[in-house]
Amino acid sequence: MTTRRIPDATVDRLPVYLRVLLDLAAGGQTTVSSEQLAELAGVNAAKVRKDLSHLGSYGTRGVGYEVDYLRFEITSRLGLSHESAVAIVGIGNLGRALANHAGFRDRGFPVTALFDVDDAKVGTEVDGHVIRHLDTVGDPELGPISIGVLTTPPAVAQEVANRLVAAGVTAILNFAPIVIAVPDHVTVRKVDLTLELQVLSYHQQRNEADAAGDTPPMAG
Amino acid sequence: MTTRRIPDATVDRLPVYLRVLLDLAAGGQTTVSSEQLAELAGVNAAKVRKDLSHLGSYGTRGVGYEVDYLRFEITSRLGLSHESAVAIVGIGNLGRALANHAGFRDRGFPVTALFDVDDAKVGTEVDGHVIRHLDTVGDPELGPISIGVLTTPPAVAQEVANRLVAAGVTAILNFAPIVIAVPDHVTVRKVDLTLELQVLSYHQQRNEADAAGDTPPMAG
DNA sequence: TAGATTGTTAATCGATTAACAATC
DNA sequence: TAGATTGTTAATCGATTAACAATC
Numbered sequence: 001m002t003t004r005r006i007p008d009a010t011v012d013r014l015p016v017y018l019r020v021l022l023d024l025a026a027g028g029q030t031t032v033s034s035e036q037l038a039e040l041a042g043v044n045a046a047k048v049r050k051d052l053s054h055l056g057s058y059g060t061r062g063v064g065y066e067v068d069y070l071r072f073e074i075t076s077r078l079g080l081s082h083e084s085a086v087a088i089v090g091i092g093n094l095g096r097a098l099a100n101h102a103g104f105r106d107r108g109f110p111v112t113a114l115f116d117v118d119d120a121k122v123g124t125e126v127d128g129h130v131i132r133h134l135d136t137v138g139d140p141e142l143g144p145i146s147i148g149v150l151t152t153p154p155a156v157a158q159e160v161a162n163r164l165v166a167a168g169v170t171a172i173l174n175f176a177p178i179v180i181a182v183p184d185h186v187t188v189r190k191v192d193l194t195l196e197l198q199v200l201s202y203h204q205q206r207n208e209a210d211a212a213g214d215t216p217p218m219a220g
Numbered sequence: 221m222t223t224r225r226i227p228d229a230t231v232d233r234l235p236v237y238l239r240v241l242l243d244l245a246a247g248g249q250t251t252v253s254s255e256q257l258a259e260l261a262g263v264n265a266a267k268v269r270k271d272l273s274h275l276g277s278y279g280t281r282g283v284g285y286e287v288d289y290l291r292f293e294i295t296s297r298l299g300l301s302h303e304s305a306v307a308i309v310g311i312g313n314l315g316r317a318l319a320n321h322a323g324f325r326d327r328g329f330p331v332t333a334l335f336d337v338d339d340a341k342v343g344t345e346v347d348g349h350v351i352r353h354l355d356t357v358g359d360p361e362l363g364p365i366s367i368g369v370l371t372t373p374p375a376v377a378q379e380v381a382n383r384l385v386a387a388g389v390t391a392i393l394n395f396a397p398i399v400i401a402v403p404d405h406v407t408v409r410k411v412d413l414t415l416e417l418q419v420l421s422y423h424q425q426r427n428e429a430d431a432a433g434d435t436p437p438m439a440g
Numbered sequence: 441t442a443g444a445t446t447g448t449t450a451a452t453c454g455a456t457t458a459a460c461a462a463t464c
Numbered sequence: 465t466a467g468a469t470t471g472t473t474a475a476t477c478g479a480t481t482a483a484c485a486a487t488c
Contacts, residue, residue: 009455011422015415019397033469042399045469046457053471061470062464078418079425086417097317098413103397107414147420170427171420173413177239177323179262185431187423189416193318193393194327195235196409197306198298200367200391202231203407205299207390211405229479253445265445266481273447281446282488 006077010051014074016041017048021071033064080108087113087145087169089160090152091121091131094175098149099126113142134160138167147171154178161188226297230271234294236261237268241291253284300328307333307365307389309380310372311341311351314395318369319346333362354380358387367391374398381408 006014020040024032034052038045052058052065055073059065075081086109088095098104099111114126115134122133136142148164150157150172157176164172165186174180174190182188226234240260244252254272258265272278272285275293279285295301306329308315318324319331334346335354342353356362368384370377370392377396384392385406394400394410402408 006422007454011419012415014422015412015418016399018418019414035469040399042401044457046459047455049469049471050456057471059470060464061462062468064469077422079421080418084417084421084424093317093320097313100313101413103414104417107417109414109417146424147417171424173416173420179236179260181262185427187420187427189420191411191413191416192235193321193411194239194323194329195232196393196411197304197324197327197329197367198235198238198300199231200393200407200409201299201304202226202234202297204304204366204391207405207407227478255445264481266483267479269445269447270480277447279446280488281486282444284445 004054006054010054011078013041013043013047013051014078016043017051018071018074018078018080021067021074025067025071030067031064032067032070034059037065083108083110084146084171085110085112085143086147086149087111087115087137087142087164088149088151089115089134089137089164090150090176091116091118091126092151095149095151096126098151099129109147113145134163137163145169147173150174150176150180152176224274226274230274231298233261233263233267233271234298236263237271238291238294238298238300241287241294245287245291250287251284252287252290254279257285303328303330304366304391305330305332305363306367306369307331307335307357307362307384308369308371309335309354309357309384310370310396311336311338311346312371315369315371316346318371319349329367333365354383357383365389367393370394370396370400372396 017037020037021032023040034045034048038048041048052070055077058070058073086104088099088111091099091114095114099114104111111129114129114131115137116122116131117134121131124131145167148169148171150160152160154176157174157178158180161172161174161180161182165182170186172180172182172186172188174188177192177194180188237257240257241252243260254265254268258268261268272290275297278290278293306324308319308331311319311334315334319334324331331349334349334351335357336342336351337354341351344351365387368389368391370380372380374396377394377398378400381392381394381400381402385402390406392400392402392406392408394408397412397414400408
């Protein structure tokens with residue numbers, strides 16, 4: 001069963017469509033046009049149709065897309081038909097907040113393990129989960145870990161990533177502000193909060209420069 | 221003083237280069253080649269040179285780039301020469317963690333205000349900051365807010381964004397899993413944690429499919 | 441001068457968009 | 465049949481990359 005490759009830009013948008021479809025389904029809507037889906041997802045209709053065409057032809061001309069069918073299809077292609085266990089490593093402010101984050105469990109990503117190396121933290125509980133020492137990360141009795149969430153200080157992030165990979169983790173969400181290297185079969189996504197603020201800063205500065213007449217809007 | 225437009229993809233990488241340069245400077249290194257910068261930033265050297273060329277010609281052929289000079293230049297172009305006050309709206313798990321996040325203040329983004337609408341929270345303190353009612357968001361005595369961080373439930377995110385914009389905020393970092401609409405002069409970046417996990421799930425599934433022989437690596 | 445490395449060019453690639461024939 | 469809307473094509477745009485002349 002060969003599944004065609006989906007472009008990266010499309011993969012990044014499928015979760016957005018999926019969330020919109022869940023909302024629509026909750027509201028009782030059974031059909032949606034590319035126009036409406038685009039509006040709710042904050043993109044244009046051509047992009048929606050192009051994106052969905054990579055999944056196959058699941059719309060009906062003159063009618064639109066069946067909400068439930070499309071939901072099912074996106075869920076399946078994203079690999080969300082089964083739950084994925086999440087382990088959080090580094091239980092500081094952010095790690096603790098994520099451990100408490102109900103949204104993960106609700107979306108099929110139950111947090112099943114918390115790790116740290118601080119003996120003062122190991123053994124204590126967060127949201128019903130005991131914090132374990134990172135040395136036990138490979139322990140089979142914890143069950144398989146599908147995704148590792150890295151919320152350690154940057155100085156140890158690479159070392160921790162190595163240990164996660166050694167324990168069989170093939171997907172990492174990295175919050176540490178450092179680029180980590182992993183083998184080809186491991187996927188990393190990064191969330192860099194300072195980067196986000198800095199990019200906002202850039203655009204803010206540009207807008208101000210434009211407003212100040214650097215690129216006069218209509219004045220002549 | 222006209223500053224040339226920098227491509228979006230480049231703007232997204234400049235903060236990464238900046239972080240690497242700070243590390244190099246801390247280590248006492250005064251010069252860096254595109255090759256080394258690329259290695260540390262996790263990209264290739266051609267991209268580094270192309271990106272930096274948008275800032276102007278700040279390298280020296282045969283030598284490389286002066287670390288301090290490049291740092292200064294990127295800092296300036298990103299608008300990081302002055303601090304930007306951050307307000308966090310929605311003090312739940314995540315908002316509280318971000319309020320405690322020292323990395324923001326250290327990078328020039330001091331958190332100066334916390335807002336919520338829950339009377340049980342209003343008046344209490346987090347990391348030395350009193351939580352205020354969102355109704356006071358425009359209050360001049362709080363000082364200007366440069367960036368608003370949205371950590372509210374999705375159902376109220378649009379409404380809260382409207383109030384931030386009305387209070388003069390022109391940059392928003394949105395953690396609520398919903399697309400928010402804002403006027404043209406306002407910039408929004410989103411951080412969608414569930415989306416990140418779902419995209420990881422997709423790649424994980426693809427890698428497994430490939431490993432299972434869907435795309436045989438070398439077997440014939 | 442010889443070696444190193446930038447800055448720029450040009451080719452390539454992937455993503456976006458508009459337009460419209462196909463078709464419900 | 466008439467109206468609506470998809471799925472696909474083709475044009476355009478922006479990003480990436482390799483290659484190399486310029487030059488320190």
